[in-house]
Amino acid sequence: MPADNDASHAALRLAQDLIRCRSVTPEDRGALDVVADALRNAGFAIERPVFSEAGYPDTPNLFARIGQGGPCLVFAGHTDVVPEGDGAWRHGPYDGAVDEGMLYGRGAADMKGGIACMLAATRAFLTRRGAGFTGSIAFLITGDEEGPAVNGTVKLLAWARARGERFDHCLLGEPTNPGRLGEMIKIGRRGSLTGKLTVLGRQGHVAYPHKAENPIPGLLRLASALAAEPLDGGTTHFDASNLEFTTIDVGNPATNVIPATARATFNVRFNDDWTAESLGAEIRRRLEQAAGNAVRFALDLHPSNAPAFLTRPDDFVTLVSDAIRTETGLTPTLSTTGGTSDARFIKDACPVIEFGLVGETMHQVDECVAVADLERLTAIYERVLEAYFSAARA
Secondary structure, X not given: OOOOHHHHHHHHHHHHHHHXXXXXXXXXXXXXXXXXXXHHOOXXXXXXXXXXXXXXXXXXXEEEEEOOOOOEEEEEEEOOEOXXXXXXXXXXXXXXXXXXXXXXXOOHHXXXXXXXXXXXXXXXXXXXXXXXXXXXXXXXXXXXXXXXXXOOHHHHHHHHHHOOOOOOEEEEOXXXXXXXXXXXXXXXXXXXXXXXXXXXXXXXXXXXXXHOEOHHHHHHHHHHHHHHOOOOOOOOOOOOOEEEEXXXXXXXXXXXXXXXXXXXXXXXXXXXXXXXXXXXXXXXXXXXXXXXXOOEEEXXXXXXXXXXEEOOOOHHHHHHHHHHXXXXXXXXXXXXXXXXXXXXXXXXXXXXXXXXXXXXXXXXOOOEEEHHHHHHHHHHHHHHHXXXXXXXXX
């Protein structure tokens, strides 16, 4: 059932209201108020926990639920956005302007537009179903996804769990589509592991190399060893893991001094062949083998909260795919590409998949989405709700 005009117009208005809140992480600037007002008017009970941790900014979050029984379908997302950047925008980044069928503004794609569609679809569904609604709908919305992700979804889930909340499935509204709405569902994400490699030498004069130990050749040797062989060949649902060096630093301003240390930082996006622990062990093994007794090094692997995970294609994935196909005519690819998202936390609470708007302009100057896509995404989310709870009644 296509979204009615009221729901379609509501999605646009809500998206504009959200964009007009300059909610650059960790600021909220009223964005969660917009979400809370929309859900409260639909009958949801609202909670607004704020989480804290030393060294990180306090972060507001929102939890909302309507219904007490199961099954419980969760909509999840974030209202925080990245800064507007240095480039000149065609329209103000926080104006929510519509021009030639496109809605402009920071967060239009990532992911205030998606949240607006979730809100509009849910309100339309509840208006239509009324007393016939059996089950529960919940919203998990954070203001800390684009930032450190310490006081956001991971703590919101723990808070909900401590209150006895239980969820059956989650739909996260990240912008999953590369170019056209309906192209792609994310059913998993690769993991992320960052490492810092330091090669130790001995400082000295370049004219007397026998009195020094240059760490740079050793660093190149170890870096080459990490990059020489692929980590794997990919798996059924994942591309091959890739290790990329992001910086190599010596920090030596003198041309006649052999430095004492040389450093490199790398990041690995890894598939479900690995855990952070097994991958770390493999990296260390390769370094030790390449170093032998000739290169002294230290390896610092950052703690990772981003494991590889997969939601196995099941009836829920099929249900969402069918809704997308009905509204767009496209059969979505089931993908695990891209970076990390808060799905890495949600997957510990319930099966989670991601589907939202087209992400082509996210984080860019002139971030925008098609108004027609807001309408279609609202219709897709409505179909998901109708099919999900119809199946529950059967």
